[in-house]
Amino acid sequence: MVFEYDSVVVGSSLSALLFAYINDCVVLFAETQKPFRFDYLNVDASPLKIPTCNKSLTTFEGKLQKGIQKQILWDRLFFLLSVNGKIPLSNMCSKLRYDGRSIVCSNDYSKILEVVFNRCHYFGDKDSEGFVLKNTLDEDSYICYDYIAFNSGGKHEIDYIYTGDDFVSEIWFYSSDRIDGNTPVRDACAVSQLTGEQLLDFDYSETMARFKVLKTMKDKGMKGKPNGYTEKGTLRHYDFRTTSIRRETSGIRNRLRAASPDIKIEVENEKGLLGLLQNAHSPSDRLLDILNVNSP
Numbered sequence: 001m002v003f004e005y006d007s008v009v010v011g012s013s014l015s016a017l018l019f020a021y022i023n024d025c026v027v028l029f030a031e032t033q034k035p036f037r038f039d040y041l042n043v044d045a046s047p048l049k050i051p052t053c054n055k056s057l058t059t060f061e062g063k064l065q066k067g068i069q070k071q072i073l074w075d076r077l078f079f080l081l082s083v084n085g086k087i088p089l090s091n092m093c094s095k096l097r098y099d100g101r102s103i104v105c106s107n108d109y110s111k112i113l114e115v116v117f118n119r120c121h122y123f124g125d126k127d128s129e130g131f132v133l134k135n136t137l138d139e140d141s142y143i144c145y146d147y148i149a150f151n152s153g154g155k156h157e158i159d160y161i162y163t164g165d166d167f168v169s170e171i172w173f174y175s176s177d178r179i180d181g182n183t184p185v186r187d188a189c190a191v192s193q194l195t196g197e198q199l200l201d202f203d204y205s206e207t208m209a210r211f212k213v214l215k216t217m218k219d220k221g222m223k224g225k226p227n228g229y230t231e232k233g234t235l236r237h238y239d240f241r242t243t244s245i246r247r248e249t250s251g252i253r254n255r256l257r258a259a260s261p262d263i264k265i266e267v268e269n270e271k272g273l274l275g276l277l278q279n280a281h282s283p284s285d286r287l288l289d290i291l292n293v294n295s296p
Contacts, residue, residue: 028088039070145248153240171189
């Protein structure tokens, strides 16, 4: 099966979906790039009929306003593009390949679609090949997310700690997914920016990330649950007890060159694209009005 389109978007990041929605493009992807659950944007999302909801975080420096969750924006755009038929393969594709003439889309067993285009806007996809040429002298960079379970000492009011270091630059605390309901027990996610070499180094491993999170918490004066009193009457505390849940990584694009003049490597610019939504006209406008009327 061969489809022809004037412009296609390759990638499923928030920027890719925004670009496709504004420019009425078809979206192809093999990897679903949903935003990190703790990423926020201070933007006006009213063009997508999303109510203003500024997330307030408790930090050691006071309250921090973070705006709207990126996942909410991504979900709304993915829904609208799907309804308009702009995501023809949904999540059925597991590999994209540009052969110099067209984009070949395949699942785990066979080719399912071939797309001929005039212009391809490339936003990045881990399971795509042939679209870009990479300078092998460049050092690979990765965003690394280390999820940490608190088996003891997870009850506190802090939402966020910023360190500024490349290794464990941010620590997000969230209501534990391991316990049903809105539990007061909090787990943590440490965010780091690492090189490919550092990912293989034990000094930057999940274990060391967990240790650094605990050290940062103790340096900030955070303590485990109470454990009686000393002979002098001062309160004692248990140590934090933690285990690593998992590590997730995603590559950072670095100095890529397009493999063809018909392919344009797009820069991730979420705020700039969101600013263009105000004047964008889409077949979804009527649907958005319905969503707006029925929103709480």
